Amino acid sequence: MPDTLQTPAGHVRLGSNSGQPMTRRDGIAKVTGTATYAADNRPDRLAHAVFASAGIARGRVVSLNVEAAKSHPEVIEVITPDNRPALHLDPDGKSHPFSWRIEALQDNTVRYAGQPIALVVAETLEAATEGARLLAPEYDTDPARIGFENGEAYDPPAVGIGGNPSFSKGDFDTGFSNSEHRIGASVDTPAQYHNAMEPHAIVAEWSGDHLTIDTPNQAIHLARGAFAGYFGIPPENVTLRSPFIGGGFGSKAILVGPQILAIMAARMVDRPVKLVLRRDQMFGPVQHRGATRQKLRIGTDGNGLIKALEHEATASTSSFDDFIEGAGNASLNMYASPAIVARHSAVRVDTGTPGPMRAPGEASGSAALEIAIDKAAEAVGMDPLEFRLRNYAETDPASGKPFSAKSLRECYELAAQKFGWSDRPLAPGQMRDENGMLVGWGMGSALFPAPMFAAQARATLRRDGTALVETSGADMGQGAWTALAQIAADGVGLPVDRIEFMSGTTDQPDAGVAGGSGHTASAGGALFEAGSNAVQKLADLATADPESPLFGAGNTGVEAREGRLFRADDESRSESYADILERAGLERIDAMGSGGRDPANTEARAMFSHGAVFAEVKIDPDLFQIRVSRLIGAFAAGRIINPHLAKSQLTGGMIWGIGFALHEEGIHDLRSGRPLNADLAGYHVPVNADAPHVEALLVDEDDPYVNALGIKGVGEIGITGSVGAIANAVWHATGKRISSYPIHIDALLS
């Protein structure tokens, strides 16, 4: 029964909607092709734009054959630094922590291969494409700086977005030198590219000084302000629509240069303009996960207790902006140790600027930490699971704070049991399958923070017994259309099929960022509170009305469910929302909500989702081809709103772990600086046959502190733990410790 009348101060019981394994509310739209993604919009008088990409990584564009492009039939306009209109904000400025320095044709400088250097607008896509080719740029080329050895090293002031670049507690040097067992591990991770299936796309249309944009976006109101800023118009003059995002993974949260170019072009030609990036153009201006070079040292005593843990990480960023993978910080919150050190350095190279990519910092850091932990267990001669349990952190290792909730022990137990871990031989190279394949079993621990973002929502109870609930949520596949509607339905005390959920545009209240695995908690909290507030207004009406059966109950003496208010002390006395509104002569009653977290809890507790992943690999003993034959994880992430969709998020993340461990690698030519594999045939991501058995189990967890609804996130944690588990399984099959991802066949041959 929902407890909806008061804004909940602590843990609340939700109603019959949350927790149900509903199928997706947007399912029919998505399986019939009627879900509208940005590039599907075709306004009247549409013109098509294609940008020309820099073919060098550093230098200057010295000539463009604009005349040739312009004389191609159906080309309308060619935009270059010579004729591009001025912007209200400097593209090389940073107006807030979520703004990146972008390329908007501000000058003829080339900072990385693939940078937009001109934009061609034409009547057709074909003509725009040909026009861009005809520009035939010539360059004044400087040597490209690619790779850790060739870049410019510096000490970054922050990692991630505002994260601490260094941490130290206890005395590492003494702890390490006094340790009975000491291990070191070096692990490199490559540049990785998000490669959402939907390429970045935008359809921009001006009407006077009002701008309408269709573009996939993970933070709609934040983007609205940013777009308005570049064009010097008030935010309310920007309408942004992003009802469906064809995958984001972090790459569609932050405004990028090509979006500005399309808007600029729409103004110049005074027509709607569509710009869709080609797949190869996704390897430059739209962010990536920066490469890392990590070194860990772990010291343990004779009983396998960690005495000292050090994690150093160097990460690559661009020559002109800063986003540093906070990989070393992955060691701060997982394993207990009296001494912990994390340090970061950075190297500038001639690529596009990195950005957040699914589990930024945590994914790369966990991939290295879990190898080091396995080596430490091996040094002690202990089973890897027993070693992790021996060093289980009862409180947050970095801060000493208690966890808001931590059910990692249950995750280990459930996943290990399902996997059959207890049959694992300790030594490597002991198992073969019926086909003679080398078999190895490995594991990793998973962890991800539980952030929340400011969010707002509105709930409107209507006289026909339905409700309208609104927030500018972003569905990039995680299931916001469904999970947020379930939470909203509980907020207003109605079945989910009686609510109308409007989302995905700037017409709704700001739902904050769909990122950091915090969207369901943030936007969901706002929706629930808005619903609760609307119901409370209704209860105020009824309990003060002598004609209502609820008269005199006092608004805390009333409960809401199925569209009726009931007296708490007398179930027989109730009244429907519709009747209360009708007698009051109201068509509707509405309220806002903002959710949020109790600041006292933020101060007092460490808040994380946890998990454990177990991997089985099978490796050809002659060819060393590696297959992940089983990947089983168990995760505890607070209240699960929709287990059907949460499992999909988790298995999706785990399969990203397969990609990280075995496939994904952006390779830049050391001489030219150009990406060598800028397509999906060269940049490998997992396909169906790469993931024959991937299973996510859910561990019930009641977190009374994380937020009023007890919700953490499941979007990113799946990749953490999984990468290391696969690497450790490869060791268990072959006896070879790897030192770089992805794991190539040649690493096993040497």
Place this chain on the structure above:
Amino acid sequence: MTLSISLSVNGESLNVPLEDTRTTLLDLLREHIGLTGTKKGCDRGQCGACTVLLDGKRINACLTLAASVDGTDVTTIEGLAQGDTLHPVQAAFIEHDGFQCGYCTTGQIMSAVGLLSEGDAGADPERIREGMSGNICRCAAYPGITAAVLDAERRQSESEGTSV
């Protein structure tokens, strides 16, 4: 000179002027005919998002020049359901959560319909995974996709009164 081609799209006979011989079948469907359910993911046959049926066989619409499909019969995602009744593969994708963001989904579904009519995979999950591996899903909804195709295959076999 403007060419024109005649083709059947989802059972409807169309005569389409082809102003540009460079136009692909994918861009013809999306930008000229207005059927935007078929998606462009890579435009070079590497991802499968643009999968449609050409004379009943699954193909990548991005690798097919529009000029080459004169006289053919094209089925896109828009032609799969019968009114409000979903095709069994579509229904199975919803039931088994065979998608997340939905962008590759129409291609996955057309590919699955093509795979089932090829009849080579039967009810073998490994062959289904292999047969569906030309369709990339970056959300990695693969467990659901495989379960959906298996389920649709089973329903199809049952309704045909045969077992594979």
